[in-house]
Amino acid sequence: MSIVQTQGLSKTFRSGLIKKARVEALKDVSLSVEAGEIFGLLGPNGAGKTTFVKILLSIAHATTGEAQVFDHALGALSIRQKCGYLPENHRYPQFLTGLQTLLLFGNLHGLKGRALKQKAQALLERVGLKDWMNVKIKRYSKGMLQRLGMAQALLNDPELLFLDEPTDGVDPVGRKEIRDVLKDLKVQGATIFLNSHLLSEVELICDRVAILNKGQVLKVGTISEITAPQLEYEIQLEGTVTERLLAIIKSSVAETHADARVLRVTVPDKLVLNQILDSIRKEGILIESVMPRRATLEDYFIKVLQSGEGS
Amino acid sequence: MMVVTIREAILRGTLIFYFAVGNIIVAFVAFAIKASPDGSAVLVFGNSIPAKSLMGMSAADFLLIQLQRSSTSAIMFLGIFAVAGLIPSMLEKGTAELYLSKPLSRTSLFLSRSFGATIAIALNILYFALVIWALFGIKLGVWHSGFLLSCLMVAVAFVFYFSVVAFTSLLTRSQGFAIMLGFLFWFLSSALETRVLGLYKLWDNVIYHRTLDTLYYVTPQISGMLENATRLIGKNPFDRMLGPQATADFTIMPFIYSFLSASAIYALAARYFSKQDY
Numbered sequence: 001m002s003i004v005q006t007q008g009l010s011k012t013f014r015s016g017l018i019k020k021a022r023v024e025a026l027k028d029v030s031l032s033v034e035a036g037e038i039f040g041l042l043g044p045n046g047a048g049k050t051t052f053v054k055i056l057l058s059i060a061h062a063t064t065g066e067a068q069v070f071d072h073a074l075g076a077l078s079i080r081q082k083c084g085y086l087p088e089n090h091r092y093p094q095f096l097t098g099l100q101t102l103l104l105f106g107n108l109h110g111l112k113g114r115a116l117k118q119k120a121q122a123l124l125e126r127v128g129l130k131d132w133m134n135v136k137i138k139r140y141s142k143g144m145l146q147r148l149g150m151a152q153a154l155l156n157d158p159e160l161l162f163l164d165e166p167t168d169g170v171d172p173v174g175r176k177e178i179r180d181v182l183k184d185l186k187v188q189g190a191t192i193f194l195n196s197h198l199l200s201e202v203e204l205i206c207d208r209v210a211i212l213n214k215g216q217v218l219k220v221g222t223i224s225e226i227t228a229p230q231l232e233y234e235i236q237l238e239g240t241v242t243e244r245l246l247a248i249i250k251s252s253v254a255e256t257h258a259d260a261r262v263l264r265v266t267v268p269d270k271l272v273l274n275q276i277l278d279s280i281r282k283e284g285i286l287i288e289s290v291m292p293r294r295a296t297l298e299d300y301f302i303k304v305l306q307s308g309e310g311s
Numbered sequence: 312m313m314v315v316t317i318r319e320a321i322l323r324g325t326l327i328f329y330f331a332v333g334n335i336i337v338a339f340v341a342f343a344i345k346a347s348p349d350g351s352a353v354l355v356f357g358n359s360i361p362a363k364s365l366m367g368m369s370a371a372d373f374l375l376i377q378l379q380r381s382s383t384s385a386i387m388f389l390g391i392f393a394v395a396g397l398i399p400s401m402l403e404k405g406t407a408e409l410y411l412s413k414p415l416s417r418t419s420l421f422l423s424r425s426f427g428a429t430i431a432i433a434l435n436i437l438y439f440a441l442v443i444w445a446l447f448g449i450k451l452g453v454w455h456s457g458f459l460l461s462c463l464m465v466a467v468a469f470v471f472y473f474s475v476v477a478f479t480s481l482l483t484r485s486q487g488f489a490i491m492l493g494f495l496f497w498f499l500s501s502a503l504e505t506r507v508l509g510l511y512k513l514w515d516n517v518i519y520h521r522t523l524d525t526l527y528y529v530t531p532q533i534s535g536m537l538e539n540a541t542r543l544i545g546k547n548p549f550d551r552m553l554g555p556q557a558t559a560d561f562t563i564m565p566f567i568y569s570f571l572s573a574s575a576i577y578a579l580a581a582r583y584f585s586k587q588d589y
Contacts, residue, residue, distance in 0.1 A: 013588070059411045060588035077414045085412040091405030095322050107315050108413035152409070162412075 003191045004033035009065035025051040027215040038192040040206035048215040049195040084158030086149045088165045094138040109156040123151035142169035164195040203297040232293040235263040238286035316427025329393040333439045371453035372545045394428035398480035407589040418581040425477040433466035457543045464540035471531040471573040478580040503527040504534035535565030
């Protein structure tokens with residue numbers, strides 16, 4: 001079941017009083033997010049990731065296109081009732097303490113009284129801010145503010161959680177903790193929509209990802225689809241790669257990269273791989289290992305962006 | 312949301328500052344006035360004023376009028392300073408997203424923010440009014456209900472006046488600009504109130520005169536409201552020199568016009584807010 005569905009969503013920003021400059025932040029974006037999954041929206045800075053989320057939450061308005069969240073058209077209050085949101089570069093009133101901040105935003109969710117206070121305290125403990133809950137947030141570090149933002153986003157036990165760069169400024173331990181919180185939420189049945197350019201983070205927790213560049217969706221798929229093993233191998237040698245060997249190999253493979261003792265080849269089929277191995281043996285070089293190479297999400301991401309798709 | 316706004320205004324400290332300044336004025340009044348031992352005069356810093364008749368009115372009425380007049384502008388200006396930041400602070404990048412992602416319509420968010428701000432100031436004004444009214448009652452034996460009503464009307468005038476500040480806050484997203492434009496409007500309102508004697512004479516043109524008249528009726532009539540609020544205490548003897556218009560009886564019309572124009576401004580502002588991207 002799709003929790004989020006968009007069809008041809010576009011957003012054009014206009015600025016300037018007389019000569020209006022146009023910036024197309026989103027171009028014909030069609031995506032769906034399934035219930036219970038962790039969905040990652042990837043893209044470089046300025047790709048349109050934040051605009052996309054803001055439109056889903058009615059913080060910004062689409063220029064054209066349609067979208068439904070929980071089967072409701074955008075703008076319905078019931079959508080925001082069920083959503084949590086951690087914006088990028090969020091900013092809280094500096095004169096509040098962490099606890100007061102959660103009480104303030106909890107009130108806006110319609111939560112009140114002792115139940116809200118207990119909830120806020122529990123969340124602050126969960127994100128590791130128990131000892132800081134009564135300290136004014138102007139004293140908080142970037143990482144602590146990010147943790148507070150996570151707690152704020154979880155106040156209403158959201159069914160759908162939007163996180164915009166949630167680990168930005170958080171130390172490695174904090175990142176691990178945030179990942180654990182997200183995994184817990186997934187187990188509890190929440191759907192998580194993650195905006196990030198930290199690909200290693202996304203790779204660790206997302207079920208599916210979409211790559212967005214210059215407002216256009218370039219690719220949607222599961223992590224395993226995107227990083228599926230290709231016919232790419234890394235051959236570890238016990239001798240040095242000779243010029244003659246390199247020339248033989250280059251004549252039969254699509255792509256070669258050689259260090260002194262490591263050969264990386266992309267071959268059309270396994271027969272060619274075996275021919276290469278034979279050639280290596282003929283040169284009297286021992287083969288230590290042959291490993292199929294799985295592309296990382298980062299490899300794929302950079303490749304897609306460099307290929308200029310979507311521009 | 313209104314309660315949240317009032318709480319935020321308190322936590323910001325600006326409302327506490329406003330409350331403190333108001334209490335200093337109250338303390339000043341408490342220290343300054345007292346009845347003479349025989350009850351025939353009112354002593355202001357020890358200076359005797361005949362209790363019964365001063366420029367055709369009782370000393371207490373005269374003092375209440377002067378006090379209301381002199382403190383109203385200060386109360387309104389300080390009130391604007393105290394709460395003008397509440398709307399721009401909600402619209403700052405990184406904060407607007409947090410508010411707008413909550414299950415509240417933009418109209419109710421804006422209106423409750425605006426009314427929260429105005430109610431905070433209005434309650435302060437009424438508190439000061441009540442204390443000063445009680446002071447005059449206890450110290451001079453004068454329980455002037457007109458003064459209380461007058462202060463209630465000042466509080467209402469503030470609610471209407473704030474519509475202009477709230478709208479400019481939305482447009483400029485800046486506390487500084489909102490305050491400046493709010494003050495500019497105050498002066499414009501004063502100039503429009505006396506347009507026949509002033510602005511009309513700048514250009515003898517019917518269209519220009521009708522434009523000024525239209526502006527007068529479609530914007531909150533700050534000067535008119537405050538002037539009439541004072542009349543609920545009594546007629547200011549100093550106004551006699553300004554002619555019969557200045558000493559007219561109280562009329563509710565400026566409040567009705569201002570209510571209509573403030574409602575229109577709040578509605579327009581809410582509509583504008585609902586269309587904006589943040």
